[in-house]
Amino acid sequence: MNAPAPPKLEMRGMAKRFGETIALRGVAFAAARGEIHGLLGENGAGKTTLMNVLSGLYRADAGEIAIDGRPAAIREPEDALRHGIGMVHQHFELIHNFTALENVLLGREGSRWWLRVDRHRQDVEAVAGRFGLAVDLAAQVRGLAVGVQQKVEILKALYRGVDILILDEPTTMLTPQEVDALFATLRALADRGVTVIFITHKIREVLNNCDRITVMRAGKVVGRLDRAEATEARLVEMMVGQRIPGIGEADRGAAAAAEARPPVLEVRDLSVANDRGARVVRECSFTLHAGELVGMAGVAGNGQRELAEALVGLLPPAGGRIALAGRDVAQAPVRERVARGLVYIPEDRIEDGLLPGLSLAENLMLGLHPYAFNGRLAFDRAAARGLARQAIAEYGILARDEDVRAAHLSGGNIQKVLVARALALARLTRGAALLAMNPTRGLDVRATDFVRRRLLEFAQAGGGVLLLSEDLDELLQLCSRMLVIYRGAIVANLPRSAFDAYRIGALMAGTEGPAGAAPGPRAGAA
């Protein structure tokens, strides 16, 4: 055997278009047996499309796939599975009422009529043991942590004989501890001969864990490197097509140490019930000072959304005070809070932020309209258009013109509209408190960098920013202080000097009690 062995997986000339959008323009991709291969690129670069083609979810318009050097025709997910290809999607496909074992066996019950789950338990346990996947098979999926659910998904794929395992953005929902555990698992799989393809836009994860890296941009492969050749700067440049200087300590500048400055937002013992009456925010107290960017870390669904809605005035609080510039606004309508200097970048940019049937210019006026026309009754269309043109130029919004219907804008551009609107509003009302919830979710590198810099600028200009984010890296990078929320209670308030990803991860997961305070949610509140 002198000739080099063919790669485990090879894709050549892959092309795919959706209507007028070209998702893949002749992509070549290859991965070797037993390697962890990072597939890196911005949102919309074509990574997921390429892997969806490989796993049979989409059919390519052109291109060839070879497994172990032999051509493979993949038209349906079953074809992919026959060739040992399996994919763990960003959103798990588990049935919550079933046990882990039942989920693993789903579709592989082995018998047409009778469900004999226990007969297969040993097989599943054998697979789990071989790859070092410790999962409690008898546990209901509902009660499992996200990281464990992910293991169940991986086990499900391995049980089906998968030896090319694709994971789509697998770390988005995980705490740092869970991320480490995931990569330990993946390394163990690779050591046992599984080819792991790891789709991500997070450069650090790729650098820390992958053997080889393929970078995609705009439907094309722009480079393939071994780990040794890759540096962070090089990968960013390949992904984005230009250099983006990182946000360093210098950019945060004066954003640190602002305790002495006046508070712009004071929250005392705030409790909020959701629409089913359950208390989801429990006696939260914190203060936001001028000139600081305070982060709030937490696993999704721990009360962040309700807290934000109570602060903005969408949900009436069950108790407590919200003071803006020294005045309690806990019962005040939205408009009064805006007038007192609160601006908001909502989490759900389409449901909470967009007027899809109205024009871009009209969308940019929402919330500004009581201020922008000097109290006149007429809606000054010329003024609105002027403001829109200014925002389009300043924020790099990609739109035909200011009259285009907002429904036609892409997600990144919609987010730019919301940011532009919030900052313009703050300018008009001299607003000093900016509340932003997951403002960079789903954005590409450039747009993310853009939004982050605007938040920092706002703090540097003397405003206070409260950033609620599920992206811990983002919070660690930007914030001068970090609050951690767990089950609706603030369990930690850490200065930048005490930032430690693992400790914060433990606080987010509830495995470490709050520092100084009594652990767990306080009972007895009426």
Place this chain on the structure above:
Amino acid sequence: MTDGAAGGVAVARGRLAREGLTYALAIGLAALVSALFVVAMRGNVLLAFRTLLTSSLGSLGGIAQTLNKTSPLLLGSMAVMMGLRGGFFNIGVDGQIYLGAIAGTGTAFALAAWNLPGFVLAPLVLLAGFLGGALFGAIPGVLRARWSVNEIFITVMLNFVAFYLTDYLTTGPWNDPITGEAITVAIPAAANLPMLIPSAGAHAGILVAVAASAIVSLLLTRTVLGYEIRAVGDNPRAARIGGIGIARITLITLSLSGALAGLAGAIEVSGYHNRLVLGLTPGYGAMAILISVLGKKNPVGVAVASVLVAVLMVGSDSLQRSVGLPASAGFVFQAIVVLSVLLVDARSARRAG
């Protein structure tokens, strides 16, 4: 289709062309189906179409009738459109027309003794109608704004309230005993609208209706209030986060919607019947809903569709005489037009998407 960026203007122009084509196709389809209907009724197709057009547009008298019909249709449709723009379904246009008519008639009676000149009394009658309709629109407005009660049910039920109130007034306290019908005695002559074409009987109501529609159009597109109404109609959640008071907009929108319909009622009294009549509205409310769908919630489209429906209404009266079709044939034609537009529209939308 690879020349993406350059196509902005072309896309807009393409959409306009498609819209035009849509309507041309729809009218053609409607004509064809209507022709089949006439044949099935053993009528002469060409004679039927010619009668339809000449009776409504071919003579001064016909034009006058068409104009008189257009006023309530246009105002009623603007009322529905106003609601839809704010995200509300006003199914109560008929009731609001009656209430406007009652308020207008009552005002004319109440001020009869003062012997006010026409240029004072007639506008007061219209104003009363406007306010009466607004009051009737404010009822679902308050219920929706305060307790989230669905305005559809309330407006439908209020139609009955207004109808039987009119029934009571026209047969009871205001009844004209000489006629033996459900009509009141005539309002003072000074309360009547001036004539636009005196020889043919076209009253000036159409001018009021057109002016009101223009004001509605300006209100929606050129004022902060109109902007807030459209924002609430487009995405109430985003509007609320933008600081817009949903309750306030709900109340204003439904009241204004009712006011437009009430104005129509007052015009019917002071322009056409010169008294309150049971049966003042032959279902203008339902037609107004159809018209605002046909006109795509756009003031110009709604105006064109109002004229079209008025032509059909006037023309179908003569169909009975000349072609021997039942008078209700007009309603069949209207239904065919609406269905055709909806059908062709849905087809072209699917192809474009």
